[in-house]
Amino acid sequence: MSLRHALLGLLAEEPASGYDLTGKFARALQRYAWHAKHNQIYPELTRLAGEGLVAVVAEGARGRRTYAITDTGRAELRNWMLHPPDVFVVRNEFVLRMFLLSTLDPDEARALLRPVAEESARELATLRESIDRADATAPPTAAPELSRLVAEYGLRSFQTMHDWALWALDRIDQADGRREP
Amino acid sequence: MSLRHALLGLLAEEPASGYDLTGKFARALQRYAWHAKHNQIYPELTRLAGEGLVAVVAEGARGRRTYAITDTGRAELRNWMLHPPDVFVVRNEFVLRMFLLSTLDPDEARALLRPVAEESARELATLRESIDRADATAPPTAAPELSRLVAEYGLRSFQTMHDWALWALDRIDQADGRREP
């Protein structure tokens, strides 16, 4: 039931169409939190509308339908947020591959870790940029800004991944008894 | 196709039964990398055996069947490891909830973050303990020890989560203009 709550969460901030939501998933949630594409999003929106958790509030060009969260939907989202399960289901193919690193030999492990170090650095830079941009545009009456919190989490996570990849590469080099360029 | 590669990866280290593998998932992979329970594992093992990627190498009491990876299986695993996709599919309900934190008010956010700070500290301690235990039992001819790498990643990730949760709590307190106990 996570997809529907992700959608309710996005709609709680502002009304949006299925197309908008697909974009938000691709830009914000896809990489770290929850993966979903339009073929899952459209049917789920229809279902949510059928259950009265969201409603169509506008229709525009090209068949565009803008959805907004309803009071029922907001109550459902709040209830879900306030009652986290004891264990979270996690599926992360990246971490799985790191777990299975030990099935490779040192050279192969190095070859996998190098792109990790590079990409985490790139993601880190991108995220920092978008945070800085958001901070600059910040409203003068800076509210608690809870949305800044998860951005910081992402920042720190990528920093951790980057530092770790460099450490791991170094450690393999040392164990291998040589210094690789 | 991640489940089958997770199983192949575990069997690449040593032969095991479905029951053993279920335990390994529960202890090692479940929390950070890949969630799977016995009702998925048993059928997948049968399928893998049917395709010749694993084979039954022993039968014991209580219908126990010990599987080992075959050469074909090892080749498949290696191929999968050496060809990571451009984007990894991630589904992490915890991170999703942190994304949606901004739909709550500061008090509620605090209530969610406090257990995060506590549990990450506990997980951190547990992991550090098991690493120390493994280091102590380490073979004298310490090989590159690639399996130590992912443990370190877990350690750093939990440390990051813990530090972040404390930072976030503090930031909410400050924005709220008071110091919460």
Next chain:
DNA sequence: TATCGACAGGTAGAAAGTGACATGTCGAGA
């Protein structure tokens, strides 16, 4: 005016994953 890319919405069939149920064995301790 033709074309193309972003906008906008979908469906169908297959695969993966979930929750609940079902069955039986072996060894240790009361």
Next chain:
DNA sequence: TCTCGACATGTCACTTTCTACCTGTCGATA
């Protein structure tokens, strides 16, 4: 000897997700 917990393996119906396909509109630029 009885009971109980760990060992051990499954099935089935249902939900969720994935892959691949389909349809059409609007605006800008060639």
